[in-house]
Structure formats: structure tokens, C-alpha cells
Amino acid sequence: MDDIDLVRDFNRYYTRRIGVLNDEYLGQGRPLGEARLLFEIGAGADLRDLRRRLGLDSGYLSRMLRSLSSQGLVAVAPRPGDARVRTATLTPAGRREVAELEERSRVYVAELLEPLSPRQRAELVEAQTAIQRLLRLAAITLTPVPDAAPEARFCLRAYAAELVTRFPEGYDAEGALLPPGTLHDGTFLLAAEEGEPVGCGLWQGGSPGTAEIRHLWVSPRARGLGLARRLLAALEADAAARGVTTVRLGTHSTLVEAIALYRSAGYREIPPYDESPYNQLAFEKPL
Template sequence: MEADQIERFRDFNRYYTRRLDLLSENYLGQDRPLGQARLLFEIGDGCDLRELRARLGLDSGYLSRLLRALEEQGLVEVEPHPSDGRVRVARLTTTGRRERDDLDDRSRERIAGLLGGLSDEQRAELIAAQARVQRLLRLAAVRVTAVPPATETARECLRRYAAELNERFPEGYDAASLTPAAAVTGEQLLAGEEGRPVGCGLWTRLGPGVAEIRHLWVAPEARGLGLGRLLLERLEQGAARDGAGTVRLGTHTALTEAIALYRRGGYHEIADYSDSPYNQLAFEKRVRPAGTA
């Protein structure tokens, strides 16, 4: 990586945080400490403390004190949970809701003021550029790891994958068609973003020098990041390291984005090679043998 890129990245961070500081100081710090304000937003329409603690990463003692402060201001009520008396539930009062909406409005106004000097065109350009930054940073945060095929999170990804296919295929999808963990003779990859699983894929040996990629899936919340391409490349590399010179895969005509991904990735259509009823299309790609740069 070029040192210049790192420097420019830091420069952007410095500038951006400085500008945002000005923003948040003024909209949140108006009168209320930051912790209380965050809590006000996070409570929403009632939420048990357990969950609040987890979402905001707060110590139980600290949360308790924050809540009491908000209670004294008449913004929040804390009641016992209807079915579990240990748990307590925080709920905004009417004034609490108004206060939160006020904060919200002020924040919006600040931003409108900030972007007000730009033309519509420039604003759209700004938002688009931010989206690109965010997408790339999210992609950079994704960790792709090989896991034992029986791993629970891996199986869960496959279940979500099967459920989605079942919705998208006119004929439905039978989860029994999923490759059983024991049948994965190659590698199962799992993609995680900040600890949450957001995609998977696997390859198995199909014959001498030939591997098959199956069950390539990206969670809806992680689409558009380029994760499909990343997983596909990693799978190909894994198969090639294992000695495969050719990678095959089958797919369904309903999966248009997947088909586009394969074509972009250098796959070409071949005659059907499998007996899966869901493989309406088959693709193949030559991958460079292991050891070649």
C-alpha cells in the first residue's frame, strides 16, 4: 500500500471528525450530556434494560444512573417487565418523546444548514461519494475465514440461503438439497462483518482437477459491497490451491445478480453437468493452477 494513501486517509479523518465535532457539539450538547441523549434515542418505543446495555455497551450501574437522571427530568419511565420480574423496561414519556423529536429536528436542521450552500447536483454527488466510502469500508471490515462445514453459524447461513431460494424460485426450494456438512470435500468459507455472519460459500471436489462451487450467498444487509465477488475469488483460490484447474457451478435463472456476477468473473456457460433440479444453467472457468502468481 502506498504511504500516500494512508496519509490522505488520515487527512480525511482529521477533517471529517473536526467538522462533525462542530456538528454534534451543537446539536446534542445543547443542554443534555451525550450519554443521556444517546439513551433517549436508543430507547425508542420501549426497550428492556438488558438490551439497551448490550446495544450501547454500557455498564449496568452506569445505565441505571443515566436512567434515573432521565426519570428525574420526567423523560423516561421504568417499569417491571410483564412476564419476568427481574427485567425492567424503559419507556419514553410523552415529554420524553417530544424531547427526542426536538433533538432529532435540531440535528436535521444543522445538517440542512451544513449542506444548504451546495446545489442539488453537488449534494447528490456528496451523498453518492459518502455511500461509496461506506460501502468500501464495510467491505474492508468483512473477514472471510474457512470454517469446519458443521459450524453452527455456517449452517445458519445455509438455512437463510435456502429460505431465500425457497422464496425466489417459482417452484420453491427444498432445504434437503443443501450439501450436507459431511459432503464438503473442499472448503467452507464464512464471511463476517463485525462479528455477524453476512455470507458464505463452499467448494467440493467434483473430479480430477475439477471443483464445484456451491451455495454462494450474501446476506441482504451486505449486498452491494462487492462481497459476492470477494467470496467467489477466495473459493476459486482455495480450489486452485487444492489442484483444481477448472471450477464449475450451477445456478437458477431466477438468480440474475448471481449470473451477472459469474459472467463478470470470467465464467462461461457450459452444458449441464449435474443432476440438481435447480441447476438450470451451468458455468465453468479455468483457474490458474496452484503456485502460479
């Protein structure tokens, strides 16, 4: 079997094993979709956020909410102070239902793990952690956006705020960040997870055949997934497709994680190519 068949085979086994296909998830008399929705509502959530997080169309979400409301488990009402936004909250009965689901789930997983030795349990948990990490990485979208887009400026502001704390000399965002609307020969890539920006990077053209990669940043919530490497590779591929044969970049000596990434991605150190006080090390890579 190829990779696709192996993943499909695992999915079929796993969904069957945990009872996803049953009409009564964990024996509580409701399908998985409604049970998952109760979990996601938690302490309260607006309907737009629920649709985005669960990937549901508004009609299907409305039907499930009506069902849960008719059972006295969920209340839907306009958000106080903003009637345009509707929110879902759990009723006392809904909170009791979620608590029971949590307990049943823990008992079920305990029974699932019980036949395994401690070493086998650790192996299973490690494998599931790797699966989750890789699935998250695969689900993150990389999209070219204008450098003046709100999501782009959000990422750059977060990037600058982090550098202020990491650089001993501080960081002058106004003088160092790419001004909005000035990236004409290059690409700004936005990384988003479930619709929320979690990373960015850009390349901009320089001398013929050469480009500079700048502002490669990943949100703390998405670190450890391999997203920085994926962003870097995507920027290189995009630049190469536009005729760039060599990319270069500068970084600060305190950013040891970035330095390790560049070295492992095939970049070699070169003499500094600009006067930026933050580019204490410079690197170059042929494409």
C-alpha cells in the same frame, strides 16, 4: 498521502465539522455517546443488543445508562417473561429529548447544505452513500464455520426459502442443500454484519485439483454492497490455498444476477457437469 492517510484525514475533518469532539453534542448538554445511546434505544432494546450494535463493553454501557437513568431519560428493567435479559426503554422525558435531538440535527444539516447548489448537494449525498456502502462492506466479517453451525443452517434455510419463490419448479431444500456435518474437504464461509449472519458460501472438493462452489447467498439487507463478489473471491482464494486449481459451479437460468456476477468474475460457461435440475447453466474458472 496513501489511502490510509487520506481516510484518516477525512475522519479528522468530518468529526471536527459535525461536533463529535464537543462535550455538548448539538448544544444539548450531553456528549455524543449518550446522545447516540438515546437514539439506539429508540422504542426499546435489550442491553446485549446495544453492546453488540455499538461495540461497547458492558462496563462503559452500564455507566452511560446509569447517567441517563439519573437524568430521568432511560429506564432499565428485566424483560417481561425473561428476567435474564435486561432492557432499556426511553421515559417520556427521554422521548422528548430524542425528538429535540432529531430536530436540532435536521436544522444543523440543513445549515450545512444551504451554501451548496442542488448539483453539489446531490454530489455530496451520492458520495456519502458510496462511503456508507463501502464501510459496511469492509466491516462485514467472513469466517469459516462448520456447515452444521446454527448460523450456517440459518443462512442455508434462508437461501432455500428464496429459491422456492424464484424457481418456477420450486426448490427441494432437503434434497439439494448440503446436509449438516458432511463438508469435510472444503470450507463454509459465513458473512456476518454486527454479529448477524448476512451471507454464506462454500466450496467442496471433487476430483483432484477441482472444487465446486455452492450455496452462494447474500441476505436482502446486505445486497448492493458487493458482498457476493467478496464472498466468491474469498472462496476462490481459500480453495487455491488448499491446492485447488479449477473451480466450477452451477446455477439456475432465472438467477440473472448470479450469472452476471460469475461472468464478470472470469467464469466461462461449460457443459453441465451433474444431474441437478437446478444447475441449468454451468461455469468454470482456473485459479
